[in-house]
Amino acid sequence: DQQVKQNSPSLSVQEGRISILNCDYTNSMFDYFLWYKKYPAEGPTFLISISSIKDKNEDGRFTVFLNKSAKHLSLHIVPSQPGDSAVYFCAATPYNNNDMRFGAGTRLTVKP
């Protein structure tokens, strides 16, 4: 069963515009949510996270929004840069738990 879903396999945006990547989850026990970025032939790297007690977390150009009632989170990148082109994975876990579940990823392409 896929408990974390990223329904958009790909997204293309123009440099300087906003990128919005979406993620849905089904497990109510998830308490902590993370976004990872992955370049080809590299391992995923941690980007930003949010706990369920918050609905927004910002780090520079990256903001993650959490809507617990809808079981939905999104990652906003503003402004988007060509170097942001990568695959973005959404992940979720019960707090301090080892069973982290990942979405299938969204490939973001930022065009110059």
Add this chain to the structure above:
Amino acid sequence: NAGVTQTPKFRILKIGQSMTLQCTQDMNHNYMYWYRQDPGMGLKLIYYSVGAGITDKGEVPNGYNVSRSTTEDFPLRLELAAPSQTSVYFCASRQGARYNEQFFGPGTRLTVL
């Protein structure tokens, strides 16, 4: 500080062969993980360890074994390779306690023919 390192980077196995994927971290993290990523899919947890001598199964453990004799090393063993084990394997570690972010190695691409 190299972070999480994995060897080999690539490997081709024949059906029924065995091999060990190596993973080492130099961050003194207690928690370590093995994931596999199939094409178009997210990462799935194979095994994890919360410290030396302690391991536990993840979502997809069948066909794999692990051991954790030191804090630094967490090898993954495939005993009888099958085509279904063709995948990219990632090792990760995390500090533990309140830190949920995992740090990943570069991956091992395994093909079983």
